[in-house]
Structures are given as structure tokens and as C-alpha cells.
Amino acid sequence: MNQPSFHRTRLACWTVNLSMSVVAMLPPLLFTAFYQLYQISYFQLGALVLINFCTQLLIDLLLSFYGHKYNLTKTIKLIPVLTAAGLLLYAVLPTVFPNTAYGGLVIGTIFFSASGGLAEVLISPIIAAIPSDNPEREMSRLHAVYAWGVVGVVIISTCFLQKFGKASWPWLTGFWTLLPVIAAVLFSRAPIPDMQTPQKTSQVFRLLFSRDFLLCFFCIFSGGASECIMSQWASSYLEQAFLLPKVWGDLLGVALFAVMLGIGRSAYAKYGKNLSKTLMFSATGALLCYLSAALTNHPLLALAACALTGLFTAMLWPGSLLTASGRFPASGVAVFALMAAGGDLGAAAGPQLLGAIVDFLLQNPAVSTFAESWKLSALQFSMKAGLLFCSIFPLTAVCFFTTAKRRFTENPQ
Known part of the structure; x- marks a missing residue:
């Protein structure tokens, strides 16, 4: 029986990790804009970070103890969908409902934080399960993609906000939503290797x-x-x-x-x-x-x-x-x-x-x-x-x- 090609799977995992660099780095770059545009306090902004952490930790623990109860293939393919939905909600809800902007940011944060928790737990074992001559280097390459994604997010986002102003932040967020959309398309036709749990x-x-x-x-x-x-x-x-x-x-x-x-x-x-x-x-x-x-x-x-x-x-x-x-x-x-x-x-x-x-x-x-x-x-x-x-x-x-x-x-x- 022929071994399936996991090239598309690797590309999908790398694109998910690029999306995770957006989830990690974009919100802190926008905090000043939220403070000035919506009068959201620094305490509330700090609470967004806490919500992000608690959501990811909850996902980590659920998959630690109950991972065998979930369909891992479907869960993996859900990751970029949740990321895209979270970023879109993050951008759209405060724009449409400016008087309750903070609530919109919380909802968006919960969605993309959940995807971040799933990605942390499931993307690395996918790479580890793909047959490779040097799995250590493959894992390092996966995490290198995240690091280079951070570089791109910081530089592009900083330059964008400097050029178009802080009020343009929803357009910037919408632009970054393209990454998880691409990842979702790649995962839709990518084979998922067997993973033990x-x-x-x-x-x-x-x-x-x-x-x-x-x-x-x-x-x-x-x-x-x-x-x-x-x-x-x-x-x-x-x-x-x-x-x-x-x-x-x-x-x-x-x-x-x-x-x-x-x-x-x-x-x-x-x-x-x-x-x-x-x-x-x-x-x-x-x-x-x-x-x-x-x-x-x-x-x-x-x-x-x-x-x-x-x-x-x-x-x-x-x-x-x-x-x-x-x-x-x-x-x-x-x-x-x-x-x-x-x-x-x-x-x-x-x-x-x-x-x-x-x-x-x-x-x-x-x-x-x-x-x-x-x-x-x-x-x-x-x-x-x-x-x-x-x-x-x-x-x-x-x-x-x-x-x-x-x-x-x-x-x-």
C-alpha cells in the first residue's frame, strides 16, 4: 500500500502556525488603539490577555484528559475555521456595535484563543507523526514558521497603523484573516496521520x-x-x-x-x-x-x-x-x-x-x-x-x- 503524501498537511500546519502568530501578536499591537478609540481601560485590556490564557489552558486540559473522546481529524480541521471566525468577530463586532466594543473583543478573543489552544496541542503531534528522516528538524521548522510569522505581523501591522492610522485596525485584522482561510482550504484536502492518545x-x-x-x-x-x-x-x-x-x-x-x-x-x-x-x-x-x-x-x-x-x-x-x-x-x-x-x-x-x-x-x-x-x-x-x-x-x-x-x-x- 502506497504511503500517502503529507506535503499538503505540512503546508497546512505551517499556515496554521502563521495564523497563531497573528493571534499572539496582533491584539497587543492594537491595545493603544482600543484605549483611544473605545475608552477601554488598561485593566480591561489586561483581562483580554487573561481570557486568552484561561481559554487556551482549558483546551489544553480538556485534550489532556479527554482527547480519546474527540474525533481528532475533525477537531484539527476546525482549528483554522475557529481562528478565522474569531478574527472576523474581533474586527466586525466593535465596528458595528461601538457602544459595546469590549464585549465584541471578548467574543472574538474566546474564539481565536480556543483555536490557539487546539493548535498548541494538535499541530505539533501531526508533524511528529508524519514519517521523516529527522523529526527533530521538522519540529524545529514548524516552530520557526511561527517565529518568522511574528516578525511579519509586527512589521506589517506597525507600518500599516503608522500609514493609515489607528482607526483602520479592522481592515488590518480582516487582512490577517486570510491566513486561517488559506489553512482551512489546505486542511480540507490534507491527509491526517494516525496519532496515539x-x-x-x-x-x-x-x-x-x-x-x-x-x-x-x-x-x-x-x-x-x-x-x-x-x-x-x-x-x-x-x-x-x-x-x-x-x-x-x-x-x-x-x-x-x-x-x-x-x-x-x-x-x-x-x-x-x-x-x-x-x-x-x-x-x-x-x-x-x-x-x-x-x-x-x-x-x-x-x-x-x-x-x-x-x-x-x-x-x-x-x-x-x-x-x-x-x-x-x-x-x-x-x-x-x-x-x-x-x-x-x-x-x-x-x-x-x-x-x-x-x-x-x-x-x-x-x-x-x-x-x-x-x-x-x-x-x-x-x-x-x-x-x-x-x-x-x-x-x-x-x-x-x-x-x-x-x-x-x-x-x-
Whole structure:
């Protein structure tokens, strides 16, 4: 029997990951427009981020424990449909009902966040299940597509809003809806490889509480936090700590980080080998970048450190997935779902912790006096201190990846 061609399937998965870069990066770029056009408070805007996270985490957990109850092929083909519907609702509802604009944004966010949760759990195992001479490189290529998508979304969206104004944001959102539409067309005729999933919830609990899996879980937790702290805070850090204009903070902070993220994943996809050593080296490099960015007073060095963090964190998330799936090959979709939950927790907890530290320090009167002795404003000092404290995430990543390498080498399965 001839092996089916999965070329269209790979293209569909890559296009879905491009769509996920829109879901992740477009809303934050529009927050200022929503504040000015609809008088939506920063608390409400922050709540949109929380809704996004909670929706994705709920999907992760549902598929972790009950994945065997769903038709995975139909669920996979539903992902781009939900993404397109969410983006359209996000654009249309606030425009048609401006007095209840926030409600429209919430509805759109729930739809495309659900698609994001499904994509996190199901797209990677599709690539892992497709026969390949080097599955590690295929996984890296998939995640590189996401990183390059972030670069495109940030640059194109920033230039579009600069050219046509903030009021044009619905047209920009409509434009990005084309990506999930293309993905839906590709998936409609793409073969889906067979994917394993535990047939009983008790099997998932055994996986969840195994020592080896918990080690993998904390690897992706610390790796996800290390990546997302810098990707979400680099722009504000460069703007506030080094007084760069916002447009340059966005382009140099976010886009350059994403460029390096894409370079790291693309390089591994083409040349990569010895994953465990790569992860240990990457986590160590990320730690040095965090320390350099936090401790330097030179803007160019800080910019370089922020950007290079993208290079060094590039493989921490996909590498953790590969490590876990290789350690638990029979767990299939469940291991990807639980790992996605761990990555999401790190991606949410890390940036939130940095923000909490900055707020706490700014409320302490003694910080202003101490900052002046270093010739810094209270905000500059607080941002630097927060980033320095958050270097605990790449530090723990070094420890977890080193332990995983030693343990999995000594006790192969």
C-alpha cells in the first residue's frame, strides 16, 4: 500500500502556525488603539490577555484528559475555521456595535484563543507523526514558521497603523484573516496521520505524576517563561529603561527578538543535532543575556542582549516537546497537551511576575532614593530589578535541562 503524501498537511500546519502568530501578536499591537478609540481601560485590556490564557489552558486540559473522546481529524480541521471566525468577530463586532466594543473583543478573543489552544496541542503531534528522516528538524521548522510569522505581523501591522492610522485596525485584522482561510482550504484536502492518545483518563494521571514527565514539564515551564518574558517585555524595557521611542521599541524590541527566534529555529531545522546539549547551551546563553540586559547601562548592549535572548530561547519550547514525546512515545496527543499547559503556565506566570515586581518596587518610596544613587529613575531601576529577578527562569532552565540530560542518558527507555 502506497504511503500517502503529507506535503499538503505540512503546508497546512505551517499556515496554521502563521495564523497563531497573528493571534499572539496582533491584539497587543492594537491595545493603544482600543484605549483611544473605545475608552477601554488598561485593566480591561489586561483581562483580554487573561481570557486568552484561561481559554487556551482549558483546551489544553480538556485534550489532556479527554482527547480519546474527540474525533481528532475533525477537531484539527476546525482549528483554522475557529481562528478565522474569531478574527472576523474581533474586527466586525466593535465596528458595528461601538457602544459595546469590549464585549465584541471578548467574543472574538474566546474564539481565536480556543483555536490557539487546539493548535498548541494538535499541530505539533501531526508533524511528529508524519514519517521523516529527522523529526527533530521538522519540529524545529514548524516552530520557526511561527517565529518568522511574528516578525511579519509586527512589521506589517506597525507600518500599516503608522500609514493609515489607528482607526483602520479592522481592515488590518480582516487582512490577517486570510491566513486561517488559506489553512482551512489546505486542511480540507490534507491527509491526517494516525496519532496515539491514552484511552483512559487514569493513564493520563499516571503520566502526569511520573518523575520523568514532571522534569519535562518544568523544562517547558521555565523555557516558556524565559522566552515570553523577553518577547512581551523587551519593547517596554527598552522604552522605559533606555528612553527609546515606542515605534523603535516595538520594531527593535519585539521584531528583532522574533528575527533571532526564527534564525535559531531555522538553523536547528537545517543543521541541528544533539538536542540535549543544544538545550543546555541555549538555556545558559539565555541566562547570560538576561543578566547582560538587566545589568548594563548601555542601550546598544541591552538591545543586543534582548535580541540574542530570542536566539538562545528558540529551541527551549520545541526542544522540550521533542524531549517529552521521545521519552513517552506511547502517550501521543496527551503528552503534547500536558506540555502545552506547562508552557502556557510559564508564558503567563513569567511576564506577570515581572510586572508585579515593577509595580511593587514603584510603590516603595525607598526605591526612588536608592535609584537616584545609581543615577536612575525609579521606573528604570524597577524595570532592571524586575528583569534581573526573572533571570531565575533561565537559571532553573539550565538546571532542569542538565538534570534531564543526565537522567535520560543514564536511564534510557
